[in-house]
Amino acid sequence: MISIENLCKRFSRLTVLDQVNLNLASGKSYALVGPNGSGKTTLIKSILGMVKPSSGTILFDQKNIANEWRYRENIGYMPQIGRYPENMKIGELIDMMKNIRQEVNTVDEELIDSFKLYKVLDKRMHTLSGGTRQKVSASLAFLFHAPVLILDEPTAGLDPISVEILKEKILAERRKGKLLLISSHILSDLDELATDMIYIFEGKVQYHNSIEALKQETNELKLNKAVTTLIRQRELLDSII
Amino acid sequence: MTRLVKYIFSDILRTRFIVFYTFFLFASTVAFFQLDSDFGKVVLSLLNIVLMVVPLVSVVFTTIHFFSSYEFIELMSAQPINRRSIFMSEYVAVAGSLCMAYATGVGVPFLMFGAGSYVLPLLATGLCLTLVFVSLAFLSSVLTRDKAKAIGIALLFWFYFSLLFDGLILWVVYTFNDYPLEKITLTLIAFNPVDLARIIMLLQLDISALMGYTGAFYKNFFGSHAGLLFSFSILLLWAIVPLMLALRIFNRKDL
Incomplete structure (x- = not known):
């Protein structure tokens, strides 16, 4: 559904994404893993058209997304750091998002209910804690029944109960056959949520396969063990070569 | 859209700055009317405010709003x-709200004290200057990610067009005063929206008679309908070109 071909992104001298090739299919759930600054968020923002690639193309449903905007109707995006107009109330923000996308008739307010955001609709965005902000971001991402969900560190900063609520929601959406792209550092969460793993390091895709295959390759039962084993194996290989 | x-408009109104701006323009216009009964002099005094304050407020407000x-x-x-x-x-939204503030702040007192024939050119030049400097401020805002830098560039535009450019023209005129310079200065003026606005206004007033041969030459040019049309088109170009440039940069920018 989304195919990325030879994507490169340079910020002046720094190469953030280097020849990234990926094929993301509907019905699968991808875990995007990599150390800080490896280019995960840049990759996500490139798919959304917020970052313009230096070279390479991104196709969404076989159509190049350069200078396109309509394809974003199909994407629900939860940013890593939700930045919103600071003097808006939560309620106003949600209303505004609905109003701007009037073409969507039915909205999915399940998360607003389960996070109990209706109790704080009058709070202004600048008074919110990081966790509440994350809840708002999550609620907005799921609001329009988008067939593609891109979640940038969805569980970071949430309390354990909210994490469970969000995970349940993500699993429910996955069962509907949506494409999910989830970046996270919490591998135990990804173990439950994702079917495939993409490991990026220094802007290059180092590993891309199903999680089952990864576990078999590394002889581990848990994803976090498997990933650390994978990284150690790679480091070992690098040091030999 | x-x-x-x-x-965006309701967000701008919430900061109340626009209300203050409208009130400031209103108060100063009324004050000039109280001081003088001659419309020509009122317009002349207002002109100085319009030429300095309108561009300054436009650039600063726009850059702050953008960031x-x-x-x-x-x-x-x-x-x-x-x-x-x-x-x-x-x-x-930004240009609209600033234009609205200007039109109300300056226009309403003229309606109250009886509109002279000067009010239309005064309103038109003020609105054009607002559009021009809002465009320039948008351009400086998309050029950099740093708010302070953007305000700096925007203020530089203002400083250049309001002060430096005149100095430059004076230097040209004094250095080459043995030559006929009317056409050259006329062309040079087209490169500065503030001067263009000033000359359009001055020639609406009768004081251009005091400006000698050059004044007569300008009067001949700007006084005609074609000249007026030309100068307003140049002013609009000053609004459109930086805006299109800013849009191009914004379209390719990483957010």
């Missing part, structure tokens, strides 16, 4: 909305 404009609505722009850019729509909505 209209929905976006509505949201404080950066979150909004970022949020909208992840939605199925064209970047061009986002940018143009910002422009329409």
Whole structure:
């Protein structure tokens, strides 16, 4: 559904994404893993058209997304750091998002209910804690029944109960056959949520396969063990070569 | 796009700055009317305010607004909305609210004290200057990610067009005063929206008779309908060209 071909992104001298090739299919759930600054968020923002690639193309449903905007109707995006107009109330923000996308008739307010955001609709965005902000971001991402969900560190900063609520929601959406792209550092969460793993390091895709295959390759039962084993194996290989 | 404009507009009104600006213009216009009963002199005094204050307020307000609505722009850019729509909505809302403030602040007192024939050119030049400097400020805002730098560039535009450029022209005139310079200065003036506005206004007033041969030459040019049309078209070009440039940069920018 989304195919990325030879994507490169340079910020002046720094190469953030280097020849990234990926094929993301509907019905699968991808875990995007990599150390800080490896280019995960840049990759996500490139798919959304917020970052313009230096070279390479991104196709969404076989159509190049350069200078396109309509394809974003199909994407629900939860940013890593939700930045919103600071003097808006939560309620106003949600209303505004609905109003701007009037073409969507039915909205999915399940998360607003389960996070109990209706109790704080009058709070202004600048008074919110990081966790509440994350809840708002999550609620907005799921609001329009988008067939593609891109979640940038969805569980970071949430309390354990909210994490469970969000995970349940993500699993429910996955069962509907949506494409999910989830970046996270919490591998135990990804173990439950994702079917495939993409490991990026220094802007290059180092590993891309199903999680089952990864576990078999590394002889581990848990994803976090498997990933650390994978990284150690790679480091070992690098040091030999 | 209209929905976006509505949201940005209500956000601008919430800061109340526009209200203060309207009130300031209103109060100073009324004050000049109280001081003098001659419309010509009132317009002349107002002209000095318009030429300095309107561009300054436009550039500072626009850059501050652009950076404080950066979150909004970022949020909208992840939605199925064209970047061009986002940018143009910002422009329409900012320029619209500043123009509204100017038209009310200066226009209403003229209606109260009886509108002279000068009010239309005064309003037109003020509105054009607002559009021009809002465009320039948008250009400086998209050139950099740093708010302080952007305000610096925007202020530089203002400083250059309001003060430096005149010095430059004076230098040209004094250095080459043995030559006929009318046509050259006329061309040079087209490169400065503030001077263009000033000359349009001055020639509406009768004081151009005091400006000698050059004044007569200008009167001949700017006094005619064709000349007036030409100078307003140049002013509009000054609004459109930086805006299009800013839009191009914004379309390719990483948010």
